[in-house]
Amino acid sequence: MIHAPYKSGCEEQRQGRNYFDVVWFSSQEGYGCVASTDIPRYTLILEEEPLICGKEIDLALECHRKGQLKCQKEDKVFLSEVCCLTEEQQIKFWHMHDQHRHQYDNSKDLKRIWGIVHSNGIQNTNQDYQHGLYFLTSKFNHSCSPNIGYEVSSDWGMRVWTSREIRKGEALHLGYSDVVYHFPRKVRQEFLLEGFKFFCQCTVCGLSNSTIEESDRRRLHLKELAIRLRDCLGIDFLYNPVFCMEVKRISSLKKNNNPTSHEKVSNEVNSKSSSPQRRKTRNKRRRATDAVIPEKKDLENLVEYIQLLEDETA
Secondary structure, eight states: OOOOSSOOSOTTOOTTOSSEEEEEEETTTEEEEEESSOBOTTOEEEEEOOSEETHHHHHHHHHHHTTSOOSHHHHHHHHHHTSOOOHHHHHHHHHSOOTTGGGOTTOTTOOOHHHHHHHHOEEEGGGTTEEEEOTTGGGOEEOSSOSEEEEEOTTOOEEEEESSOBOTTOEEEEOSSTHHHHSOHHHHHHHHHHHHSOOOOOTTTTSOHHHHHHHHHHHHHHHHHHHHHHHHHOOOOTTOHHHHHHHHHHHHHHHTTOTTHHHHHHHHHHHTOSSHHHHHHHHHHHHHHHTTTTOHHHHHHHHHHHHHHHHHTO
């Protein structure tokens, strides 16, 4: 067993982790997640609320820029008095990774709100691309061939799904940016080094030159399809596992000439929502697939995109 030089913050928390464990990988990767059981494709493996989000994060970053938060001590006061985080929540917050911690003048290698947000913040497209911070979700490491994906609802609920079948003991990886799906290795590695301060050496980035050329071609074709679908249908969440699942099931049902297939899929998906707000978000996504149903060519393009995406990230 590899000895971890510091704790993950997850040692005492099992709730919400029925499908994976948080373990130490290496000094380069830090902590990450591995499947604790075999997991089918399109399985919901995590639901989580943010520690802080939206206007709280915007205010913290503004205070940092204005020099009103000058050290970790002042950051802690902000989290307690402005964000109203409990002691337990603050412990989780400071366990999150800060890739910028070596840059602070007064640091003594201490973490800061600013660095943690820029290392772990996830944008919410339903909230004008404001950021949220999710403790357990932050433990998933990156891959340009991710096997999980996420969606963030308009009320900031995080839901993480598998995008393919996963075996017990297999590492779980997110794609840290949309860039990984539509650009060649060189562009991805430069982007991740600049934005996330690591040089990606995932399984797909480590492919031989001849193999990576074919992968790069597929990803550029994915980009072409994505642009075409976005322009025709206004869809911008093509790699969301939930959306992929819905489109494939709609396609399968239509092949069986079922005239009410879309209604059945929508009702079943909505029945799994745990709140009126999440049902509202589902209905918004359903309206996007509504645009797909009447046009056979659009549906074919969507299915081609999703199949190519799943082949490339298998």
